[in-house]
Structure formats: structure tokens, C-alpha cells
Amino acid sequence: MSPLRGGIDLGGTKVQAAVLDDEGSVLGSAREATPTRGTPADVAAVMIAKLTEAAAQAGVEPRSLATVGVGSPGAVDAATGTVTGAGNLPGWGGSYELGQTLADAFDAPVLVGNDVDAATYAEFLQGAGQPFKSLLGVFWGTGVGGGVVLDGKPWNGRGAAGEIGHVVVRIGGARCGCGRRGCMEAYAGRASMERRARRRARKGVHTELFRIMKKRGSTRLTSGVWVKAVERGDPLAVELMEDAISALGAAIASSVNLLDVEAVVIGGGLGLRLGAPYLERVQDAMLANTFARHRPPAIVLAELGDLGGAVGAARLAAEQLPARRTRRRSTAQAAPA
Ligand SMILES: [Zn+2]
Numbered sequence: 001m002s003p004l005r006g007g008i009d010l011g012g013t014k015v016q017a018a019v020l021d022d023e024g025s026v027l028g029s030a031r032e033a034t035p036t037r038g039t040p041a042d043v044a045a046v047m048i049a050k051l052t053e054a055a056a057q058a059g060v061e062p063r064s065l066a067t068v069g070v071g072s073p074g075a076v077d078a079a080t081g082t083v084t085g086a087g088n089l090p091g092w093g094g095s096y097e098l099g100q101t102l103a104d105a106f107d108a109p110v111l112v113g114n115d116v117d118a119a120t121y122a123e124f125l126q127g128a129g130q131p132f133k134s135l136l137g138v139f140w141g142t143g144v145g146g147g148v149v150l151d152g153k154p155w156n157g158r159g160a161a162g163e164i165g166h167v168v169v170r171i172g173g174a175r176c177g178c179g180r181r182g183c184m185e186a187y188a189g190r191a192s193m194e195r196r197a198r199r200r201a202r203k204g205v206h207t208e209l210f211r212i213m214k215k216r217g218s219t220r221l222t223s224g225v226w227v228k229a230v231e232r233g234d235p236l237a238v239e240l241m242e243d244a245i246s247a248l249g250a251a252i253a254s255s256v257n258l259l260d261v262e263a264v265v266i267g268g269g270l271g272l273r274l275g276a277p278y279l280e281r282v283q284d285a286m287l288a289n290t291f292a293r294h295r296p297p298a299i300v301l302a303e304l305g306d307l308g309g310a311v312g313a314a315r316l317a318a319e320q321l322p323a324r325r326t327r328r329r330s331t332a333q334a335a336p337a
Pocket residue numbers: 165166176177178179180183185186
């Protein structure tokens with residue numbers, strides 16, 4: 001039997017775990033809401049529980065997984081598995097040795113990488129990006145994350161490549177969650193869109209957005225709330241959505257002008273919820289700013305949904321880490337030296 005691989009996507013709203021075989025087939029999966037209070041250790045405990053559950057579903061002992069990959073938000077040190085400043089996670093303003101904690105729990109080598117890089121790579125290997133050799137992943141949700149695959153390989157730069165949400169689309173523009181101004185995410189990220197909507201509503205601008213939100217029993221302007229309000233023609237929702245699409249189009253075009261990738265894969269909560277009609281609008285906004293307009297990249301919707309991050313993390317770990325048995329042998333060989 002081929003070795004089995006564990007993957008965990010650590011998101012701001014959910015922890016998704018999966019167990020894969022070496023062909024990428026998902027044999028078991030489990031998910032749970034990310035704890036909203038507590039410490040990084042509490043979050044790690046949920047991650048361990050979910051991967052254990054996914055392993056049970058796949059019919060294997062959790063400690064028999066050959067490798068474990070993690071896609072994490074925040075600043076990730078891939079060499080040590082330390083995650084720093086994951087602001088959307090409880091008590092995670094500082095550093096936490098996530099990789100080591102999971103390695104101890106599963107007695108397996110662990111690779112911690114960026115969540116969006118993992119999701120992009122999964123789309124490349126077994127999702128919407130399969131026909132292409134180079135692509136840009138754009139995950140449009142609370143923020144806007146990006147990932148890059150060039151010439152068949154994930155490109156991470158020195159660890160921080162692909163941050164398309166922080167491509168500047170307006171110099172001196174709106175304040176971004178990152179503290180700087182004019183980033184694409186400051187217009188297109190769902191959290192920023194909500195901040196802008198709340199500010200305008202406080203100033204007396206009429207909008208249905210918050211009525212729809214309350215009717216749905218939500219305290220946040222979720223993707224579903226935005227879709228509903230835009231469908232109803234709510235002027236503020238339509239205006240902010242248009243700003244978001246222009247910003248997305250400009251940032252994607254700038255990235256394409258630089259990298260000339262074959263395809264752009266759009267995913268994320270908002271991207272998937274808005275779907276095909278919006279893909280076309282993003283494409284139009286991109287084309288308006290594309291240098292090589294005669295040969296634009298394909299724009300496609302992500303296909304792997306919620307499992308993408310976990311699948312990508314598992315496969316990155318499988319490729320980049322020596323498997324457990326190999327590691328033990330090489331450790332033994334290395335010892336005398
Ligand atoms: Zn920013």
C-alpha cells in the first residue's frame with residue numbers, strides 16, 4: 001500500500017483535515033470550526049483531533065501517516081514550522097511552534113506552509129489549473145490571498161510571494177488591514193468591504209445590506225448577504241461591489257503583466273459564491289489593464305472548494321519532505337557524522 005499523507009488547512013473560520021493517497025485521492029476528511037477563543041495550543045489540539053478523525057475514516061492509525069502538511073495563515077517559517085502573527089486566530093499575535101507540536105502528535109515530519117499557496121498548488125495538480133503550466137491563484141474572501149505556480153512549480157519567493165491582495169491599486173488610497181494604503185484588499189476583501197459599508201451607513205447612506213444580514217441571523221456581511229443585496233440592486237452594495245471588481249481586475253492585470261501566466265484561478269468564499277457571471281466581470285476589469293490584450297490568460301473558477309487547502313498542503317509536504325521511514329534511516333546514517 002502506498003504511504004498515506006495528512007493535510008490540514010488552518011483557516012480563520014474552519015480547520016479542515018484530509019488524508020490522501022499518493023495519487024491525491026481523498027480517503028478521509030474532517031472539519032470543525034476554528035476556536036474563537038483560547039490559545040494557539042487550543043487551535044493545534046483541534047487540528048490534531050481532526051486529522052486523527054480523517055485518518056480513522058481512511059482506516060489507518062494517525063501515527064502511520066508518512067508526512068503531514070499544513071496550510072496556515074500568518075507569517076510561516078517553513079524551516080522551523082513556526083507561525084507568527086496569525087491575527088485571525090485566537091491568541092496568536094506572537095509565535096507558536098505549530099510544526100513541532102504536530103510532529104510530536106503524529107510522529108511524522110511536518111511541513112507548514114502558506115494556506116493560499118497550498119490551495120493554489122492543489123488547483124494546479126488536481127483542480128481547475130490542471131491544463132496549465134503556470135497560474136495565479138486568487139482567493140477572494142475575508143481578505144484576498146494569492147498563490148503562484150510557474151513552469152509547473154510553486155513559487156513562493158523568499159516566503160512571501162503571491163500576496164496579490166497587497167498589490168497597490170491606488171497610491172495613497174484606502175487603508176488596508178496590513179496598515180498600508182491603497183492595497184487591492186482594501187477595496188476587494190470582504191472585511192474591508194464591510195468596514196466601508198458600515199462607515200457609509202453611519203453617515204446615513206441607505207442600504208439593505210444590514211437588514212439582510214440580520215434577517216439571516218448573522219453579525220457579519222457574509223458572501224451570501226452581498227450576493228442578495230447586489231441581486232436586489234441595493235445601490236451601496238452595487239457600488240462597493242463594483243469597486244471590489246475594479247480593484248481585483250487591476251491587481252490581477254498588474255500581476256499578469258509581470259508574470260504572463262497561462263491562467264488565473266479564482267476561488268475563496270466570495271469568488272465561489274459569486275461564481276461565473278462575476279468571473280466575466282473580473283475578466284473585463286482585468287482586460288482593461290492588461291498589456292498583452294491579444295492573448296489574455298484563461299480565467300477559471302477553483303474546483304476543489306473547501307478541501308483544496310488541505311489537499312495542497314498534503315501534496316506539498318509529500319513532495320518536499322522525506323517520508324517517515326526515509327527520515328529515520330537518514331537520521332541513523334547521519335548520526336555518526
Ligand atoms: Zn495591504
